[in-house]
Structure formats: C-alpha cells, structure tokens
Amino acid sequence: MFIDGGGERQEDMDIKFVHIVGTPPHNVVDIQNIWKVSNAGYTSIMNNSTFEPRNVLLNPNAVSYKIRSAITGHGQEGEFIPQNHYINIDGGAKEFTWNVWKKCALNPVYPQGGTWIYDRAGWCPGMATNIEEMDITPFVTPGTTHNIDYGIDTAWGSSNYWVSNTLVSYGQPNFSLDAAIIDIKNPTTKVEYARTNPICSSPLVTIRNNGSTPLTSLQIDYWVNGNPNHETYTWNGNLEFMESADVSLPFSDNLWSAVSGPNDNQFHVEISSPNQGADMYQFNNQFSSIFNITNIVPADFILWFKTNSAATESKYEIIDQNGQQVFFKDNLANNTHYRDTLHLGWGCYKLIIHDSDEDGLSFFANNDGAGFARLRTLNNGNIINFATDFGHSIEYNFTVDYPLSYDQLYKESLITVYPNPASNIVNVHTDGVDVKDIAIYNQTGQKQNIHYTQQNHLFSFDTQHLAKGIYFVKVISNNNTHVKKIVIE
Template identity: 30%
Template structure:
C-alpha cells in the first residue's frame, strides 16, 4: 500500500496568520484518482490530518468519469466507457482489529461512509459530454465521521463501473457542534441473501433489526440517528424491495416518532438520459445517485442517560433491504445566531442542478440555520461579479439545522454580461440582526452559462405527442410567472404533430414540458411510442425555419428551456411578502417533515389549506388559524412538488408552491 501526502490549499483568509488555524482555510486530501483505472475493490492507506486542528465541516468530493479505454464493441473484454448496469457500490473506512483470519489475513471493522448506485451507462458518455472531461462531482457531508478521519486511514472503494476520484475537504473553523462519538447500530454488510445478494430479507427484517439501547453520558448535548436503507431484489409479489411502496417506522423509547414511505421518485434525476430503466421510482435510491440517508434528531428523547431506538418496516415475502446506521453524539450547539449559505440552485453550471439551468429567471438559493436560536431574519446580498450587488431581506422561522429555499426577487441583469459565462455569488449575513460568528460559510460562488437569445419576435413550437398524450403537457411562462402559451394534456391526441405560432414581446421566457408518468415523450420500456418537441424561427435570409432548440424526448418528469427574445428582462423586482396579490411563501422549502405558512396578516373565519400534487390531485386538507403562523405536517407525502391553496370558505386567499425532499 502506498502512503499519499495531503496538501494544503488556502482558499479564504479572513484573519492575520497566527500559529492557530485560520477559520475557512481548507485542507484537501487526495485519495483514489482517475489514473488508478477501474476496479471494484480499490484499497489503499492515506495520510489524513492528525486531529490537532478544529474543523467546521468535512466534505467528500466523489467524482466519476467515463473511461476513454471503454468501447461499445462486444468483440473484446472491455466494458462500456461508463459501466452498463446500476450497481450498488460503496466507500468504506477499514479499521484493523488486530486479529488475523485462518489464512493469516488481517481482519477489519468496516465503517461505510456512503453507498452509491451507478448510472445505466449505455450512451451516457454521448449524452452527457462532461462525463468525458472533468467528470460528475458529488459533494457528500462526512463531518459525522471526523473521529475516524485522522492520521493514517485505510479506505476501500467498490465502484468498478466508472473511473473514480475521491477527495476529502477539511474546512477549518468552529463546528456547528463538535462530534463526540459515532457508533454503528444495524448493518447488513456481509450478510448474504440467496448466496449472492447482500442484505436483510424483508420477511425477517424486524427480527434482525431490533430495539437497541444506548447509554448517553452527561457530556453529550446532542444525539442524532442516521440511516441509509435501500431496497433491492424483485420479480415476485409486489416487486419488493426495489420497486414497491413500503412504510418505514422509527421508534424511540418504544413509541413511533416518524413514519414514511421509502419509495423515491427518479424521473427528475439530474443525470439523464440513462441507458436503462432509470425513470422508475425505487426504494431509497436512484441510478446515478447516493443511497438515501435519513437523519433524525433524538436529543429530546434521552431519558435518565438512556435512549432506545428501533427501525421497523412492513414485511414482504420477497425482496432485500441493505441498511447502514449510526448513532452520532455531539457537544452543545456552538452559536446562538449562525446562518450558512448552503446551496445555489440557479444560476449555476453545477451538473447536479442541470435540470434547473441555465436559467435567467430569479436566482434560487438555500440558506441554513446553524444557531440554537430560531432564525427569523437575515440579509442576503447577491448578483453577478462586476455589477452592483442586490439585496434581499429574508424573514422566516427556521429551527436549528432547518433550511429554506429562497427565491431572490430582484433579478440580475444578464444584458450586461459579456460573453457566454457569468460569475454569480450570494452572501447571507446578519442572522436575527446580529454579527455572524462564522463568516467563512456565509458566501457561495458559481459559474453560470448565459441562456439563449433569439432576435426574433415570433417563434414556432412543434410538439409531437406519443401514444399516451394525456400524460404530457407544456407551457411557456414569462419572467413574472405568467403563462403566455400552453397546451393541457386533455386537449392533445395520440401520435399527432401540433404547431404553435408564438408572438412574443422582448424579454425572458421559459418553455417547460411535463410528464405525469415520469417517462417523458420517449422511453424504451413503456410501449408508448416516441414523441418530440422543438422550438424554431423563420430565417428571412434562408427562407426557411431554423431549429433553435431540440428537447431531448427522454426527459423523465420535466424539462425546461430558458431563453430571451431580443433582450433579457431587466429591472424586474418580484413580490417579496409572504402573502401578497394571491402569492404565498412556504418555508422551510424544501421540507422533510413540516411546512409553515405565515398568515399573521390574514383574517378569516374558515381558513383551510388544500395541498395538491403536480397533477392537481388533492393529497391533504388542513384547517388553519388566522392571524398566526401555521405548521402543517407533510411527512406522509412522497418526494415531489406540491401546490398549497389557502381559502377562506369558498374564497381563494393565496397559493404557494413547495417541495417535499426527504433524504
């Protein structure tokens, strides 16, 4: 085994150099790299930091790339550039036990950092060109494993489908709360079902994963359970465990505190199109994504220094679940008022946000409350580098570690961006009006591509349905969200071409296609035939229509195309209030358990919230209190986009949109 040296990169310097670590300084540890080739059992020892410094966060950059040595010829032993199948792979920490087996080989305790399901790789290198260049990078927070990531660390990676590069990023500073210990609970690693499939059989899951009690010492101020559960094996009965709905229940001290469905929508995956059945919803995973990790805060349930936890699932005679779980203990929360810039959704060239980009609509960012106090307000400064910064005053009601997806109402001016790329930034500060004690996590930057500009006043949209026209519809919206042109699925007939002449004023637009069955206009496994869609304009010089944009018909759930006619809309400021002119803001957004509606300024004797899914079906109806902040439990809803309508009797008050995203 080789020892690889870590290297230090100072990316932010906020204070004068001293003998101590500077908050924000970042140490990168390079482990496995693309140059090592494809192998499903990579094992090596690497030098990590010695643990003498304090780190605010530790991230794992997991990057995959197609192998240029791969081939589509079946005449040799080489695989496709990106592997053909959706394999469940992993990255592990191996800790020597000091014991050797009968063959004299050392035995290890295995700590699974994450599981990852590889994408269906046929033609992936042709459809997503970035996989042939720098690759597709996933960012995974591994701060909970910090006690294990120091000095010499033995790592194992099982992805032999693609080339893999793994870096660990240690960001110096005060942690949100210090990790005291991480303890494994239930793990199906090494348990073989039917001689070849690792995991616990569903018909015996509850007898294997049983109630476990932990002693919690006085120094512990925070407790969290993290579980990664994925369903596999199918073909009989309900197609468990890969494809079936299955209710999962977390019990603490003998009482159920959380119930949810494990099935996860895959038709909205950012890595698309893939070569197999990638659009099908699956149990806790999707091809080309990590296994879904759920995190549960359990601090309030500690009783007399003790805590018992149990994980139950609905039984099924078929199917297998793979499970990795840990109990993590922490010191007290470090700061009272502390806000973090968590993510840029738009505008960005981040491949994980490619379904939402390149966008010229309002920027969308995510902020996170890292303080013990409820976060009620903060200031967001944002814009394109080189332009006058814009400001947004955020208000809400975020508890510790809750997030809010924020639509920044004033839109930066794309007309002043030279070339096809821009540098966007957003910075969040002044949590609850106070100075943020961790300024090094307040700012994020992104490189973003400029959407297309068509110097025409009239566009032609050609839309060809497949054999199931009732599943697919489209709409064109302007920068204020107004629907300019549209076609509902009920108005369309099977396998027919429709032409729409769209006369448009100068400004910014988004043309969107949606499919309620999550299989787009074309998908090889649904027997629905093939549809297509394209946007074009008439070229007076060439005397013919010129195609401006072709939609990939294998788009799954939805696809967007942002563009401008002549010039981008500018000097646009959208509404910023919670309830104004029928618009309601929902927070936190996305939500994993509950949403809040601020109706402090709303009066009514018969207020109700009606929540509908993407096809308009009512899934939840709740009575509301007027002139107050209302909390609605949405933990029973599947992941996806929803609309909430607030009514007073028969009178419509406001509507809002939110996303349910349960890890």
C-alpha cells in the same frame, strides 16, 4: 478503501472527501454505526436475525443526538414497492416511521439507459440515496444506555435492503447568532440542479440558522461577476437551530446585465445582519457559483411538437418572467404534428413540457410510440431538439434578446441602431438587408405607432413622444427577423 455492494466491478466512481476548515455550528462529539452497514432480506430484518435491537450507551459529553438512516431496497419487490421502516427506542410505540421511496422521473441525469424513470425504494440511478434524519434527543438521556431497534413493518417476495444507521452525538451550539449561506441552487452548473438550470429569472439560494437563537431576518446581497451595483433583499421568517430554508431572490435587468458571455459566469451571494444584529461567525456568509446563461432565441420562432400514441399525457406551456402563462396547448391528438409560430417580446421565459405518465415522449419499455419537441427559426433553422426520454417533464428557460441579443451570439447583424440611448430620434441603418417590415415595440410586445422617414437604407423614427424605457426595433427581411434593443431617455 474497499467498496462493497455496488460499483466495485463495472462503474467508475469519483469519491471526494470535503474537509471544511473552521468552527462548526456544534461540535461532533462522537459518531458510530449502530449496526454494521450491510444488506439483508426482509425476513431476517423482521425476525431480528439482522439489525437486532441493541443497547447503546449515549455519550455523556453530548447534549443532542441524531440518527441518520440511509436505506435502499432491492430485488423486484424490494426495489419497486414502497414500505414503511422505523426506529424504536426502549420499546413501546415507534418514535420514528418513514416510507422509503424516491421519485425518479425528475432525475437530473437524463436520458439514461434502462428503467431510470421508475420510482424506487430510497434511490434512483445517478442520484444520491435518501437520508432520513431523526433527532432522538427528547427520548434519551446523556450518559445512559438505551435500546435502539430498526425494522420494517412488512415486505414480501425477493425484498432485501441495504441499511446504514449512524448515531451522531453533538455538543452545545458554538454560536448564539450565526446565519450561513449553504448552497446556490439557481443559477449553477451543479448536475443535481440541472433540471432547473440555466435560469434567467429569480436566483434560488439556501440559508441556514447555525445559531441557538431563532433566525427571523437576514440581509442578502447578490450580484453577477464584478458588477459593483449589488442587489439587496431582506429575508424574514423563523428558523430554529440548524433549520434551513430556500430563498427565491428578486431579479432585475441590473442583475443579469453583467454577464460576460454564454459560459463561466459567476453568481455571488453575501449575507449579513442576522436579526438586525452582528453575525458571530462570518466565514460562512459568502457563497459563489459558476453558471451559464440560458439559450437566447429570436423574437419569432416555431415550436414544433409531435405527439406519440399517448397524446392525452402531454401538454406544454410558456411562462413569462412575471409568472404569467403566455402560451398553452393540451387536448392533443395521437401521432400529430403541431407547429405554432410564437411572437415574444424581450425578456425571460420558461417552456414546460409535461407528461402525466412520467415516461416522456419516447421510452423503450412502453407502447406509447415516439414523439418529439423542437424549436426552429422562421426559416427552419435549428434552435434546439429536446431529449424525448425525459421522464416527468422538461423545464427549458430561455430569453429573447436578453441579456445579450440573438444577433450578438449567432450572427453578425447588418443592422445598426443609433443613437442609443436616444431621446427624439432613432436611426436604423439596414445596409444589405431587404426590409419587408420595420417597427418599434415596447417590452410587452406592443407595436408603437411611430412616424418614420426612409432614405435608401436609413429609417429615422420620431421618438420624442415615447415614454422613457426599453424598446425594441424589429426588422423583418426575406430570411430573418432582426431585433435590436434601444433605450429612450
């Protein structure tokens, strides 16, 4: 195998060929390149010196046909200026026209050297090339010859393009009723989804209709590790043959309760009952992913943000697990430090840092200077320093004492709570801790007005009037804030 046009001189490349055993949704009868994969300047494309119109015989044994087009632009104008490309069948009006352009500022591979944040014609450094898929079945007849032309509307300067146009011919669908789970986008450790992972809220999976009958409903079961108590969700929609959809799955405490540690957990999905019927092909009904849990932070922490010289481009917010904004800051001043002390209750949160110019808080090719964003404990211990060359935005999911506690992960606590679960009384033993404040809070962070007694290092709370549910004991000492989860039954 020879690689031409990139990667053959300097980059290390891993190429994996995946062979899927089983019956496909429909058989591939034939696959062919309409033109040799190559690059050409825009003038030779427009005057048909290259990629000239070609007469193509459509395979008579196929019933549907698709052209898959991969195009990348190069040269100063070709790389950084979007242009319209087209496929035309048998002359006349162009059946397919699309803009070859790819947004790069949300590249999951970051930070990088060079101008990685700049949008490009069909590609970004470290990302897959865009693929344009065109169903030409309505415009052709099996077993006949059709004239197929590829071209570009206009271009200029040094514009040149690498072009691949592949004709794929398919047989009849192999199943009338077949649903498939084809991907897990959240939670996962796949690099292409790194911008939105790890997560602590709703999983995101991709389903597809592999049957000729429209798919209108589907049961989705999902769980973490070996949890015997599966979550179940019923999807309703309308997918035609080979159409896919991303499905956001509801989450609960039960879903994440089975995590076994910070890393290498497994998320499992299984689908069944398409259209409330029997799936004709069950070997594509299960999917699993490896995932790591989000960072777990203390309930009280500091968000430290320093703006660069273009502060009007920046804003940041925190969203809770119900989609409610619990913190927001904009209208920032240039080259200014902002230190906000946050008090959050137990649960899942998302910090989003936005940059409207899509060049992060520092970038070598602008004049915006440098800023930073950091999370710190109340005693100025480091939680995380965010990369400043982040392009469009940072999406950082984190939890407060969930599904594991901060003490469990990062220090051995000197505080014990018992009994747990409890009903009438909760004892908090604080051996070796100089307690400055102690209280019980509900899940929304509201302090509960509860009487307690103290005997040396033992605090006893009268909880007989608390409603059943999850609560948190917060103990503030000289150097730390300790949080313990309790259940009232």
